[in-house]
Amino acid sequence: MSSSSSSKGFPLLQDLASYIPDSLDLNLDAGAKEYWFNCFDRLVLKFEQQAAKSQSSDPTAVERAAQFREHYQEKLRQLKNANVDPNDPSLTIRTLLELNQKSLRLYGFSDPWKEQKKLENEASLKKLHSRLKLIDQIEDENEKWIAIIKGVLAGNMFDWGAQAVSQILENDASFGLEEALERIQKRPWLIDSLEQWLERMKGPPHACATIFTDNSGIDIVLGIMPLVRELLKRKTKVLLCANTEPALNDITYEELNEVVKECCSQCEIINQSYHLGMLKIVGNDQNGPCLDFRNISQDLSDATAESDLLIIVGMARALHTNLNAKFSCEAFKLAVVKNEWLANYLGGETFSVICKYEKV
Numbered sequence: 029m030s031s032s033s034s035s036k037g038f039p040l041l042q043d044l045a046s047y048i049p050d051s052l053d054l055n056l057d058a059g060a061k062e063y064w065f066n067c068f069d070r071l072v073l074k075f076e077q078q079a080a081k082s083q084s085s086d087p088t089a090v091e092r093a094a095q096f097r098e099h100y101q102e103k104l105r106q107l108k109n110a111n112v113d114p115n116d117p118s119l120t121i122r123t124l125l126e127l128n129q130k131s132l133r134l135y136g137f138s139d140p141w142k143e144q145k146k147l148e149n150e151a152s153l154k155k156l157h158s159r160l161k162l163i164d165q166i167e168d169e170n171e172k173w174i175a176i177i178k179g180v181l182a183g184n185m186f187d188w189g190a191q192a193v194s195q196i197l198e199n200d201a202s203f204g205l206e207e208a209l210e211r212i213q214k215r216p217w218l219i220d221s222l223e224q225w226l227e228r229m230k231g232p233p234h235a236c237a238t239i240f241t242d243n244s245g246i247d248i249v250l251g252i253m254p255l256v257r258e259l260l261k262r263k264t265k266v267l268l269c270a271n272t273e274p275a276l277n278d279i280t281y282e283e284l285n286e287v288v289k290e291c292c293s294q295c296e297i298i299n300q301s302y303h304l305g306m307l308k309i310v311g312n313d314q315n316g317p318c319l320d321f322r323n324i325s326q327d328l329s330d331a332t333a334e335s336d337l338l339i340i341v342g343m344a345r346a347l348h349t350n351l352n353a354k355f356s357c358e359a360f361k362l363a364v365v366k367n368e369w370l371a372n373y374l375g376g377e378t379f380s381v382i383c384k385y386e387k388v
Contacts (some may be wrong), residue, residue, distance in 0.1 A: 086208035126316035139274035148245025182208035183251020217381035233262035242342030265363035273315035
């Protein structure tokens with residue numbers, strides 16, 4: 029897929045000219061700036077460990093990982109202390125996340141979570157059949173959709189880039205979807221449009237849904253794929269969009285192709301839809317965990333142009349970016365707030381839920 033940006037912009041945006049992807053400009057909020065720079069200064073220590081671990085057979089890995097950390101921390105200091113000019117671009121969480129990915133690649137760590145993602149995908153695929161069976165046993169359509177959406181949200185807990193979650197995962201190897209369902213906020217959620225979504229699902233099916241995915245493992249396999257399957261059952265075409273380049277433990281375009289093929293072997297609905305072209309996988313043209321609709325290729329723009337439903341999943345894509353973005357089709361933004369400061373900033377607590385459904 030071409031990576032050149034579309035001259036027309038993303039076709040599902042209400043207005044490209046007024047589109048601002050980022051929810052927060054750190055240059056305009058001193059408290060936020062102080063918190064997030066300190067947060068990434070600490071988080072990079074985890075990334076250093078993961079980078080070295082990912083290439084443990086390479087004798088230069090530990091040294092290169094340390095060089096990555098030093099480089100990133102120096103860049104953070106420069107950004108934090110730079111004189112702010114009103115004409116400067118916004119300084120955002122997306123800036124800091126993309127800088128992290130760029131710095132990792134600079135020192136030879138293109139995909140530090142590659143093996144971790146592979147293991148988590150394989151483990152989750154073994155549980156897909158029972159997850160789908162559980163959903164199919166729910167006769168009431170409303171209750172079925174509630175279970176599916178809660179599954180998407182619980183799946184979104186599995187994010188190695190979020191310190192609150194990585195601590196849980198490191199300390200409890202048995203932490204799975206059921207445990208995550210218990211950990212996320214109980215309704216009413218911080219942003220709760222679930223009733224509006226349920227009402228919409230009583231209406232005619234969508235023609236085409238574009239879904240921007242997030243993490244590997246439980247998130248994509250046990251959270252997103254049951255959602256995809258339910259849309260396919262309604263004869264809605266589904267475009268699954270994944271990162272073109274690796275970022276944290278987010279699933280990539282190549283990995284998603286493999287996961288979907290394995291899902292096909294376990295579910296005839298997914299299998300038929302995939303081979304009939306009703307389920308397609310596309311790269312999202314992003315090289316970081318956030319989602320900037322200004323950086324979208326013509327190919328992706330063309331592929332998504334006929335969509336009447338846009339689903340954006342995850343904290344980076346639906347909260348750090350695009351929370352306030354307006355689209356020309358129905359939009360459904362789903363995320364768990366896995367950061368205490370951000371949850372408090374939004375008026376909630378850690379593991380609060382964003383379930384924001386917007387009509388046109």
